[in-house]
Amino acid sequence: MNVDNLHLLLTVARRGSFAAVAKERDVDPSSVSRAIADLESELGLRLFQRSTRSMTLTEAGEIYLARLEPLLDELEHARDAAAQVSSAPRGLLRLTASVTFGQMCIVPLLGEFHARYPDLKVECAFSDANVDLVSERMDLAIRLAPAIEGDVVVAKLMDTRYGVYASPDYLAHHAPLLQPTDLSHHKVLLFNLRAYRTHWLFRDSEGREERVAIQGDLTLAPASALLTAALAGLGPALLPDWLVADAVAKGLLVPLFPGYAATATTFDTAAWIVYPSRSYLPNKVRVMADFLREKLRCQPPCGVPRCSLAQC
Structure with a gap:
C-alpha cells in the first residue's frame, strides 16, 4: 500500500475537499480524486460520502482513519530514528509563528539554518491565529504569551519585555x-x-x-x-x-x-517553542528548536544584544 496515498487520505479528511488539497499541493484535483478512489478500491471500503456540496467520512472511513493516523506517526518516527544513526536531518519541517515575530526573528535566520542542514526543507506558515498543530500537521510553533496551555509540549525560547x-x-x-x-x-x-x-x-x-x-x-x-x-x-x-x-x-x-x-496585560511574558504532544520528538524538530535557542535566547537576529534591553 502506498504510504504517500495514506498521508494524502489524512489530508483530504482534514480539509474535506479534493480541490483544497490539490491547490495546497499544486496538483490537478482529478489526481487527488483518483488516488483516493484507488485506495478505496484496494481496501474494498468506501471512505468518503460525496455530494455536490460536501464530502464527509463514512463510518468505515472514521474507523480506518482513527487507527491509521498513529500508525503513520510511528512510521515517521521509526524512519527518523534510523536516519539519525547515519545521516543529517532531512525531509520537511513545518513551522508556524505570529506574522511579525516570524518575519523579524525567524526569516533572517533561515539562510544560516539551511547552510547548516542542507537536506532539511522548511515550510513557514506565519499567522496571528493559534494554528492547531495536529490538524495542520505543524511540527512546531513559536508562540508569544505569559504561559501556554493545552495538550502540547512547551519549552521557553526567551523572555520578552x-x-x-x-x-x-x-x-x-x-x-x-x-x-x-x-x-x-x-x-x-x-x-x-x-x-x-x-x-x-x-x-x-x-x-x-x-x-x-x-x-x-x-x-x-x-x-x-x-x-x-x-x-x-x-x-x-x-x-x-x-x-x-x-x-x-x-x-x-x-x-x-x-x-x-x-x-498591557502582564509583565511576565515569553516566546515559547511548542510541539504537538507526542512521545517522540523527531530529529528535524530537535535541531530547529536547538538552533532557535542558540540564536534567539540572548541575541535577536537584528544583531543588537538582547542583554542591553532586558536581562537574559
Missing part, C-alpha cells in the same frame, strides 16, 4: 513625556487587541505598579505596522524588545521610560 517608544521627531514636536502619567495627554498608537486599547501598566524598580489610561485615533495590526507608525512619528507605542532593538540601536526610536517595565 515591553516598553513605550517614540521617534525623535515626535518627541521634538509634542509635549514632554517624562513619566508614564504624561501619556494621558498624548494620542498613542493602539494595538488591535482590546486589552491594549484603554490602559497600560507600569512597574518601577521598586515594584510599585501604576495603571495609566491611554487614548488614540490610530489602531493597527500586526505589530510590525505599529512599529512602522512609531518610526513615522505618528505617536508613542507599546512594543516588545525583540521588535524595536534595531530601531533603538540606530536612534530611530527612543525608549521613553527606561526606569519602568511596561505592559
Whole structure:
C-alpha cells in the first residue's frame, strides 16, 4: 500500500475537499480524486460520502482513519530514528509563528539554518491565529504569551519585555513625556487587541505598579505596522524588545521610560517553542528548536544584544 496515498487520505479528511488539497499541493484535483478512489478500491471500503456540496467520512472511513493516523506517526518516527544513526536531518519541517515575530526573528535566520542542514526543507506558515498543530500537521510553533496551555509540549525560547517608544521627531514636536502619567495627554498608537486599547501598566524598580489610561485615533495590526507608525512619528507605542532593538540601536526610536517595565496585560511574558504532544520528538524538530535557542535566547537576529534591553 502506498504510504504517500495514506498521508494524502489524512489530508483530504482534514480539509474535506479534493480541490483544497490539490491547490495546497499544486496538483490537478482529478489526481487527488483518483488516488483516493484507488485506495478505496484496494481496501474494498468506501471512505468518503460525496455530494455536490460536501464530502464527509463514512463510518468505515472514521474507523480506518482513527487507527491509521498513529500508525503513520510511528512510521515517521521509526524512519527518523534510523536516519539519525547515519545521516543529517532531512525531509520537511513545518513551522508556524505570529506574522511579525516570524518575519523579524525567524526569516533572517533561515539562510544560516539551511547552510547548516542542507537536506532539511522548511515550510513557514506565519499567522496571528493559534494554528492547531495536529490538524495542520505543524511540527512546531513559536508562540508569544505569559504561559501556554493545552495538550502540547512547551519549552521557553526567551523572555520578552515591553516598553513605550517614540521617534525623535515626535518627541521634538509634542509635549514632554517624562513619566508614564504624561501619556494621558498624548494620542498613542493602539494595538488591535482590546486589552491594549484603554490602559497600560507600569512597574518601577521598586515594584510599585501604576495603571495609566491611554487614548488614540490610530489602531493597527500586526505589530510590525505599529512599529512602522512609531518610526513615522505618528505617536508613542507599546512594543516588545525583540521588535524595536534595531530601531533603538540606530536612534530611530527612543525608549521613553527606561526606569519602568511596561505592559498591557502582564509583565511576565515569553516566546515559547511548542510541539504537538507526542512521545517522540523527531530529529528535524530537535535541531530547529536547538538552533532557535542558540540564536534567539540572548541575541535577536537584528544583531543588537538582547542583554542591553532586558536581562537574559
